Amino acid sequence: MFRQVDWRAVPANDTPEAQAWADFLEECRADMSHTWPSFVAEVLTMLVHGWAYFEVVYKLRRGPEQVEAKYRSRYNDNRIGWRKFALRPQRTLSAWDYDGDGGIQGMYQSAPGGRVFIPIQRALHFRTTEASGHPEGRSMLVNSRRAYRFQTRLEEFEAVGVERDLAGIPHITVPVEHLSPDASAAEQATVQLIQDMAAGLRADERAYVLTPAEEYGMEDAEGKIHRLPTGYSFKLLTSGGTRAHDTDAIIKRYSQRIATSLLSTFLLLGGSEGKGAQALSADLTSLFELAGTGILGGIASVINRFAIANLMRLNGVPPELWPRLEHGGLSDAALNAMLGQLGNLMNAGGITHDTNLEASLRQKLGLPERAKSELSVGAATGGQ
Known part of the structure; x- marks a missing residue:
C-alpha cells in the first residue's frame, strides 16, 4: 500500500521560477540510482526497528556519458542532485554521537575496516516517535510481542499434541541393571543402540520414553516369591482423552490482539466463519488508513525539512522558492x-x-x- 502512494513536488508559489524548481525536484527524484518506491520500502523498516537512518549521497549532474557515478546523470546542467539515499542497516549501528545539549550529531556504523561516522547533516533520520529525543524510536511491534510469543508457543504445542495423539509416544523398557551407573560397557552400548533406534521413530525434542523394566512375581518350589524383571518391551503411549482447551479459539484471540496493536483488525473480519459487517470493515479500514497517512506525513516532513532543504541550499536556491513533496492517500x-x-x-x-x-x-x-x-x-x- 505504501509503495503505491503517489508523491508529487509542489512549488512554493505560482511563479514560473518556483515551478521550475519544483520540476528540478522531480528530476532529482527520478535521477537516483534506485526507485522512489524502493526507498519508501526501506524507510518503512523503521516500523519494525523504530528507526531508519539514510546517508544522502550527492552527485554533480554532468550527463549520462560520465563513467564515475558521482558525475553520471540524465542531465548535464552541472547542478547538484541526489545520487541515492543509502540505508545504513539497523544491525550495523555501533553507537550514537551526541552534543553537549543531548542533540544527535550522527551515527557510528560498524564496517569491515572499522567504525564509520555518518554526520546527521548528511543523513535522513526517520523515527516512529521522537519522545525523549531517543534516536531509536519505538518499534510498532512492541505491543504485540507478548501475544505473539504466547500464540507461537500454543501453535507449537498444538502441532506436537496432534502428532502425539495420532502416532503416540514410543515407550521402551530395558532391564534395570542396564540403567545402573555400574552397567557394563556392553549393557551401555545396548541401551545406546535402543535409544538411537527409538529416536529415529520420532522427530520431537522428546522422541521416546525409556524406563526400567517392570517386575513380576514368581513363586519357587519352596513357596518364596521372587521379583523378576520383564526384560525388554516396546509400546506406544497415547493421550488418555480429548483435550480440555480449545486451542484454536485461544490462538485466534492472540491473533486478534496482534492485529489490534497494529490497527489492522479489519483483516480478521469474515474469515472461516463468514462473519463481519461491511460498515464495521469500512470504519476499521479508515482508521488504518488514517494511521498510515500519519506515517506518510512524518516521512514527508523529514524529506522536506532535511533532504530538500539541503539540496536547494547546495544549489543556491532562495528559501522562498523551495518546493516541497506531498503524498497522496493510501x-x-x-x-x-x-x-x-x-x-x-x-x-x-x-x-x-x-x-x-x-x-x-x-x-x-x-x-x-x-x-x-x-x-x-x-x-x-x-x-x-
Missing part, C-alpha cells in the same frame, strides 16, 4: 475505481444524482460540505 486507487464505476452507472441511467450521493462523494473526496442555502434550493427544485 486508498486513492480504490477511490478512482469507485468514481469510474459511478460515472458509468450515471451515464447508463442506473443511478441518479441527489443530495445524499453528493454528500457522500464530498466526504470521500475530502471536500467541504455543501452550503445549507444551496441544499434548500436543491430540495425545492427536486434536486435538479
